[in-house]
Amino acid sequence: MSNHRGSIAGTFICLIVLASGFIFMYTSDLRAIIFFKKLHVPTESTPTAIIDLDGKLNFRARPHVQTQTSWNAPVMWELMFDNNLYDRKHKEAKTSVALTVFAVGRYLDAYLERFLTSAEEHFMLGLPVTYFVFTDLPEKVSRITLAPQRNIKIVQVEKHSRWQDISMMRMKTISEVISTVIQHNFTHVFCFDVDQIFEGRFGSEALGESVALLHAHYYKLPKSRFTYDRNPKSKACMTEGDYYYHAAIFGGTCERVKALADYCYVSIMEDKLQNVEALWHDESHLNKYFWLNKPTKLLSPEYCWDNSIANAEDILIKRLVWAPKDYERLRTR
Numbered sequence: 001m002s003n004h005r006g007s008i009a010g011t012f013i014c015l016i017v018l019a020s021g022f023i024f025m026y027t028s029d030l031r032a033i034i035f036f037k038k039l040h041v042p043t044e045s046t047p048t049a050i051i052d053l054d055g056k057l058n059f060r061a062r063p064h065v066q067t068q069t070s071w072n073a074p075v076m077w078e079l080m081f082d083n084n085l086y087d088r089k090h091k092e093a094k095t096s097v098a099l100t101v102f103a104v105g106r107y108l109d110a111y112l113e114r115f116l117t118s119a120e121e122h123f124m125l126g127l128p129v130t131y132f133v134f135t136d137l138p139e140k141v142s143r144i145t146l147a148p149q150r151n152i153k154i155v156q157v158e159k160h161s162r163w164q165d166i167s168m169m170r171m172k173t174i175s176e177v178i179s180t181v182i183q184h185n186f187t188h189v190f191c192f193d194v195d196q197i198f199e200g201r202f203g204s205e206a207l208g209e210s211v212a213l214l215h216a217h218y219y220k221l222p223k224s225r226f227t228y229d230r231n232p233k234s235k236a237c238m239t240e241g242d243y244y245y246h247a248a249i250f251g252g253t254c255e256r257v258k259a260l261a262d263y264c265y266v267s268i269m270e271d272k273l274q275n276v277e278a279l280w281h282d283e284s285h286l287n288k289y290f291w292l293n294k295p296t297k298l299l300s301p302e303y304c305w306d307n308s309i310a311n312a313e314d315i316l317i318k319r320l321v322w323a324p325k326d327y328e329r330l331r332t333r
Contacts, residue, residue, distance in 0.1 A: 053089055054208070054297070057081055065300065065314050069242065075214070075298040078316040081205045087126055090204040096128040097207070098186040100177065102170050103135045103194045104159050111194045111323055113142045118198035120147060122319070127204060130186070134173055171265040171282055175258055183254035190251035196304065200319040208297030210252040210260075212290050216301035216309060218244035229284040234276045235267035236284035241291045247283035248304055249320075252296075263289045 278284035
């Protein structure tokens with residue numbers, strides 16, 4: 001009887017902790033709410049579904065790579081689309097984009113300025129864009145020159161002691177900022193890792209309802225080599241999947257990105273209750289989400305390429321590249 005009571009008590013405690021996580025996820029402090037209300041980007045936008053440009057894609061333009069999934073979502077490669085058509089239609093629809101990026105600890109000095117300046121040269125040119133920079137050191141964010149209709153908002157966040165926690169807990173922050181401001185002011189949101197550099201057009205053709213990125217190191221490999229989490233104790237556990245997606249970039253409409261962030265955050269919190277950590281942290285949970293909730297558009301590795309990969313024959317344009325890594329120096333443990 002005492003063991004039964006102990007089990008009930010333990011379950012009750014777990015439910016309280018999980019409920020607290022939900023409350024924490026959906027509750028912002030007053031200062032954050034006041035800050036976000038200062039931003040007003042009026043949008044009278046056309047719903048994404050009305051901009052049916054993906055039906056005009058030339059899927060045969062790239063015969064040596066996969067250009068469409070089994071559920072008919074396009075995989076975006078150079079030569080498949082008309083840049084000008086996408087740009088014109090999204091301008092007519094008054095599309096606006098929020099970009100979230102985290103620059104915490106040494107990552108701010110190492111990567112943020114180059115990320116932002118290169119984004120100004122290549123990311124969603126001609127559309128209203130606001131960069132939401134989440135950092136523990138707001139006073140160190142460099143001022144950069146912004147084009148018309150481009151803004152930057154700096155949001156102070158807590159610095160976690162482990163880089164793994166920084167990576168995983170960004171999902172909670174993304175959900176909060178979508179709830180408080182982005183969904184009221186923008187039609188789309190893209191979430192990026194900071195240790196990347198834009199080198200070519202990353203334009204409106206990448207916009208969609210739910211957008212995932214094919215990982216440059218895995219897009220040619222058999223599924224048996226995908227590094228899904230295989231631990232049955234983790235909520236991220238997968239025994240099968242479609243592709244291996246890279247968490248360095250994901251995006252879509254506010255509703256769909258928030259759903260992804262909420263799913264990943266709750267799964268991470270449930271793992272923590274069981275003293276489990278997914279193999280590749282938030283990326284493992286993101287892969288599980290996209291297996292259960294198929295993305296409506298996939299970005300090819302042209303949209304996030306690693307120059308250390310010797311065979312780049314499929315890559316006609318490098319739109320975004322991995323910045324040089326120095327994890328031993330940058331990651332605090």
